[in-house]
Amino acid sequence: MSETNIHTLNPDNWIDAYADYLFNYTIARVNDADKAKDLVQETFFAGLKSMKNFEGKASERTWLISILKRKIIDHYRKINSNKGKxxxxxxxxxxxxxxxxxxxxxxxxxxxxxxxxxxxxxxxxxxxxxxxxxxxxxxxxxxxxxxxxxxxxxxxxxxxxxxxxxxxxxxxxxxxxxxxxxxxxxxxx
Amino acid sequence: MGKIKITCEEATTICSKAQYGEATLLEKIKLNFHFTYCKVCKVFSKQNSKLSTMCCMVKKQRELSKCCLSEKDKAKLKQQIKELENKL
Incomplete structure (x- = not known):
């Protein structure tokens, strides 16, 4: 197994590398800039807190997106349970x-x-x-x-x-x- | 699903589906048959198409005004990440 297949996390680089990408991904789904900002922020925080669970199988970006997806779904659920009705x-x-x-x-x-x-x-x-x-x-x-x-x-x-x-x-x-x-x-x- | 005669509610639902090119052939046949005796739904259909044109305009407007995170937001986020990293 070569080392190059193992991905690593580098949080200091996250904002420059992924903030815009995650934000655009989110705004397409929630269309509310403030809410999108919150979700992106929560994603980075959740990522930091669960760094030890990162196995290096997926790329850093894919891993962050998978966290973000869950955050967006949680957001939809909240909407569904109140205003959405x-x-x-x-x-x-x-x-x-x-x-x-x-x-x-x-x-x-x-x-x-x-x-x-x-x-x-x-x-x-x-x-x-x-x-x-x-x-x-x-x-x-x-x-x-x-x-x-x-x-x-x-x-x-x-x-x-x-x-x-x-x-x-x-x-x-x-x-x-x-x-x-x-x-x-x-x-x- | 065998009946050819559909209600106005069903007709207009198919009409909306057709706006995205996703109505089936059978649905389109039922819809066009409905139009032969229902002028109201025909008006609805025409306006529904116009709505699609207007949605394209909105799409263009949105693309032009698409924003991203400001430098200020990013700097703040970086700061927050640093703080959290130190705490962990």
């Missing part, structure tokens, strides 16, 4: 003979003034960003991972421990809510 407005009848039909007041309205030229404006993007920010946290995370960060369905399901049909229900409810939010705040003006 916030209700999303229903758009369809949930029972009776009209089950699955549109509820009248929720029916999409004509988006007048949605000329294609206008759609390029920066303010429109900002309006959508603020609608996204209003989504219940769990919906926001799933929606952003899929739509903005472009993760694969399978990866999101594994990371958040949800089924694909679960994911599509969440994505769809998020999109329905965003459609309504944009209708109220942008297209009605």
């Amino acid at each position: 916030a209700e999303v407005r229903m758009n369809f009848y949930s029972d009776g003979e009209r089950e699955g039909d549109w509820i009248e007041e929720r029916v999409p309205q004509d988006w007048s003034g949605d000329a294609d030229a206008e759609i390029e404006t920066e303010e429109l993007g900002e309006a959508l960003q603020s609608c996204i920010a209003k989504l219940p946290e769990k919906y926001r995370i799933v929606f952003e991972m899929k739509t903005i960060q472009g993760f694969d369905t399978e990866d999101i399901c594994n990371e958040l421990d949800i089924t694909p049909s679960n994911l599509w229900v969440i994505i769809h409810r998020a999109r329905t809510q965003l459609r309504e939010c944009m209708e109220e705040n942008w297209f009605k003006k």
